[in-house]
Amino acid sequence: MTPDSNDGVASCGCKGIRTCLICEKFKRKAQLDASESKIVHHFLFNPESKLAVCKDAEAVSFPFPGVFLWEDFISEEEEKELISSMDQDTWNQSQSGRRKQDFGPKVNFKKRKVRRGDFSGLPALSQKLVLRMQREPSLAGFQPVEQCNLDYHPQRGSAIDPHLDDSWLWGERLVTINMLSDTTLTLSLEQGLPELGLADEVHVAVRLPRRSLVVLHGEARHRWKHAIHRWDVHERRVCSTYRELSAEFLSGGQQAVLGAQLLNIALSFQGTPV
Template sequence: MMILSPERKCGCKGIRSCAICDNDNIHKDEGRQLFEFTFCPLCDMAVVERSTMSKEFHVHQGGFPFLDIEVIPNFINENEEVMLVEEIDKQTWVLSQSGRRKQDYGPKVNFKRQKVHIGGFYGLPAYSRFLITRYNDLIKESTSLHPEFIPVELCNLEYKSDRGACIVPHYDDSWLWGDRLVTVNLSGATYLTFTLPTTDVVDGINQEFQRVQSYVPNVSRGSFCVRVLLDRRSLVVVSGPARYIWQHEIRRTDITTRRIAMTFRELSSTFSPASGNMTDEQRFGQKLLEIASTYAHM
């Protein structure tokens, strides 16, 4: 385990903060009350009240379709969860922003400058291989048209309440990373919260709000959120508008025990190899795929 030096107790920079560096102010931004819709994985709806009935017999009052979120409960069993946590904790944790700690397996990336290189990437960790195999088996068995999921990056993030850990509303990169964000949730349950920005920071926000308002006319922009329950041992896939138009976050108040998120990312179309003449980005993507698929990181 990583030993924190007296000089550097947390990994926060700039406007980020945690319970270590700014305990008096970390909850100020969470004071804004939003009307909460809850995601129902049985019918892919953001609803006012989630039903506990079966898929064949359940109804909701108020809500709207919230597509491109897939939650698979009990994706792994208890023994597999114990094994994964043990394997993860054998490796060094590195301080990250907002009270988190992390482990990165993937290329070295500067997203602001859009620069990427192999760095010390030797492959995804061996303990993670069965997760990808199992997820791809589910894709094959389903009626969806999703292609095989081939990740080239794994980021393990640790959240603990005593560190005020969270992740603020954000968009994941779409220059290097592809459509699907696949996360396995370990050790503790939490909520993934989705919001629409109040300004048009990306294309499609106003159109998405108008779609929501067509189902729920009394909502106003910036007044509501969608909460997705992530039980321990579950898998969640975020793609499409949920990834590119809605921002997502993990709130400090939703971390009540230690939680580890294993998030896998695939290549964007810019870096995905193609037949025939390939661009420099596609050739680099091909190299990443070759390295990642070895699962050689022990």
């Protein structure tokens, strides 16, 4: 691939089956959209009613717990300050046309091993944001031990495939701040919802306004896969995702000592990307 340009568009970090517009161009490999060949029931999440509403009225709405949306979580000035700070650090190439900055311990999820590595804490600007999060009842006691910044760009075909976040190390709540542009978070169940008469795959679109915060917990965190599709990235989009520790690493857990050490580092808010 060609060297990275100032805006991070010219190169990629795709491996295996992951692709972006950059490597598809060089490899002459078109990415096939598997969803075109299968039936999908599309719903839209209503943050006020907490219902998943069918887009074409072919099915009834149903309760959709586990998603909390906080619009205008940060101000325009805060957004500008955060992005400026991030862009002063190095963005590393990641899968599917994304770039990333990690602030967290070194983890091998397959072997279930975690160590400090070069982790020096979350970035300084996150301290006031974490304090603000904790004022929300559903985020009471939220203490992040990892922050991952991701940079999406339509020229790279940036996306993140449907996935479930790890639950061995990471705890109940996943918190993301969406910046620079609106996008859509798609939650999906491949096996459908037979109890509602939906045998085929079900998608619930959660619209994320610019400068909003979204929390996934409960079934939305553990049962429904989440993704950002390429066609939902229209302009540069940057997000910061914060993760807390699972019970195994908290007081009373088997790895509580290590968990306490990692939290002390994280909440020093003196970190640089690792």
